[in-house]
Amino acid sequence: SKDSINIDADSLYICEEGKQRISVFSGGVVVKRGPTTMKAKTITLYSDKEQKAQSGAFTRIEAAGPVYVNSEGQTVTGDKAVVDMTTQVITLTGNVVLTRGKTDVAKGDILTVNLKSGAANFKNAPGGGRIQIVIQPEDAKDAVKGPAPKQ
Numbered sequence: 001s002k003d004s005i006n007i008d009a010d011s012l013y014i015c016e017e018g019k020q021r022i023s024v025f026s027g028g029v030v031v032k033r034g035p036t037t038m039k040a041k042t043i044t045l046y047s048d049k050e051q052k053a054q055s056g057a058f059t060r061i062e063a064a065g066p067v068y069v070n071s072e073g074q075t076v077t078g079d080k081a082v083v084d085m086t087t088q089v090i091t092l093t094g095n096v097v098l099t100r101g102k103t104d105v106a107k108g109d110i111l112t113v114n115l116k117s118g119a120a121n122f123k124n125a126p127g128g129g130r131i132q133i134v135i136q137p138e139d140a141k142d143a144v145k146g147p148a149p150k151q
Contacts, residue, residue: 003034020059021049029063040064040081049067058085069094075099076111085115086117098122103136 002103004051010027022046025031040063047058061083068121079094091112098106098120109125122131 006032007043016049018051019048021047023047036069038058038063038081039068040066051087060084065094073101078111083115090115096122103134105134 007025007029007066009025009029012027013024013026015022024042025044026042029043031040031043044061046059046060046123051083061081063081065079065081067078067081069081069090076092076096077100078092081090081092084092089112091110092112096108096111098111106122108122108131109128110123111122112121114147122130
């Protein structure tokens with residue numbers, strides 16, 4: 001994406017470990033890029049310091065929570081999120097809730113989304129419960145409240 005990345009936080013800590021540059025943002029962190037917004041208590045960006053300093057040249061993003069991600073009509077919340085920028089896969093864990101539109105809701109422990117294809121895999125941790133989904137029919141979403149038709 002050629003969209004700029006905008007980050008707002010209370011504090012920033014930067015260090016280097018080996019070939020990695022690590023930037024830790026903390027305190028009500030908000031990251032915006034294009035139509036996507038991520039909010040978390042802390043967000044850590046990992047980048048390869050040997051690559052040319054390209055905007056958005058991150059290899060990994062970790063967010064600790066609670067974590068909130070909103071993009072194009074979908075909202076996902078969870079305890080933690082990890083984005084692998086190389087594979088373009090985001091994994092949210094812990095009390096994950098996916099909301100599409102205003103009424104469709106799915107709940108589970110682990111959500112993995114391929115950002116390239118949009119394919120999503122929702123599952124529970126070993127020994128966890130079952131996935132819970134509520135999908136409202138289109139008629140119910142658009143229905144105007146009123147008396148039932150006479151039979």
